[in-house]
Amino acid sequence: MIRVLVVDDEALVRTGFEHILSAADDIEVVAAVAGGQAVQAARQLEPDVVLLDIRMPDVDGLTVLAQLRRLPRAPVVAMLTTFDMDEYVAAALRSGAAGFLLKDTDPLQLPVLVRTLADGGVVLSSSVTRTVVDGYLDNGPHQSALRRIDVLTGRERAVLVLIAEGLSNAAIGARLHLGTGTVKDHVSAVLSKLQVNSRVQAALLAERAGLLKPPNADQEKER
Structure with a gap:
């Protein structure tokens, strides 16, 4: 089983991701929490993959990313955002994020992308790959x-x-x-x-x- 932690400030988004991913036989959503709870949840539950909102009102997503990457059992982290261009994307990639996903990614693709992340693959939503690359380089x-x-x-x-x-x-x-x-x-x-x-x-x-x-x-x- 691939253990996933969903971190987002919006309860509706958390619930939606949890519902979609939990329908997959090989994926378990161990928790869906707001940003302030993310590091503690990751420390206790040791997820394989974290889907992390890049912009949250209670805590900066980049700060959470840095803290997650320093954990003894650091999870793979992919950043979530609503926008196809974000000033924080380059910083997130340089800080060790394994991917960048739009929140409106096709629900049928989410389990596939999580499996890719868990297996060490690179995940950039197809609709934003070109934008991310152009902005980063x-x-x-x-x-x-x-x-x-x-x-x-x-x-x-x-x-x-x-x-x-x-x-x-x-x-x-x-x-x-x-x-x-x-x-x-x-x-x-x-x-x-x-x-x-x-x-x-x-x-x-x-x-x-x-x-x-x-x-x-x-x-x-x-x-």
């Missing part, structure tokens, strides 16, 4: 990013591209015909060599280095 390939990518082996670069595509460890293993343990070793090596703290940061660095196909690249090529 300068447009176009960046020379310092290219130099950092150069330290990776061919296999590590392939793993980085799949991380940037949002694949979990299991999915990367299936794509590259590798065991999950081997994938974890490669991911650790990638993060270490690139000197980043999270898969999201590695993914955005890959974007800056120009390793990913632009949207509709295949369609343009066929033309």
Whole structure:
């Protein structure tokens, strides 16, 4: 079972997320709380994944994120917001958030996204991925990013591209015909060599280095 903690200042949002996620056979919502209760609940319940509102009136979501990341058994944290562009997004990603979701994400996708987070994958809602990347990085390939990518082996670069595509460890293993343990070793090596703290940061660095196909690249090529 994937243990999930939902943190939001609005009771209606908490209830909605809890209802949707609890319907999945492999997900248990261990608690749905307001921001001020988040750290204590995480400390006591030890969730695998926390869905955390980035803007709350009682406590700053970024402060809660930092406190959660310092716990002995730190959960994976994805930030929730109502807006497709938020001045706090870049700070959240740099602080170790594993993803960024809009609160109006398709309910059918929520369990899928939680499973991806629990398995170490990168989660950025499709409707905001481009906005987040553009806001986090300068447009176009960046020379310092290219130099950092150069330290990776061919296999590590392939793993980085799949991380940037949002694949979990299991999915990367299936794509590259590798065991999950081997994938974890490669991911650790990638993060270490690139000197980043999270898969999201590695993914955005890959974007800056120009390793990913632009949207509709295949369609343009066929033309």
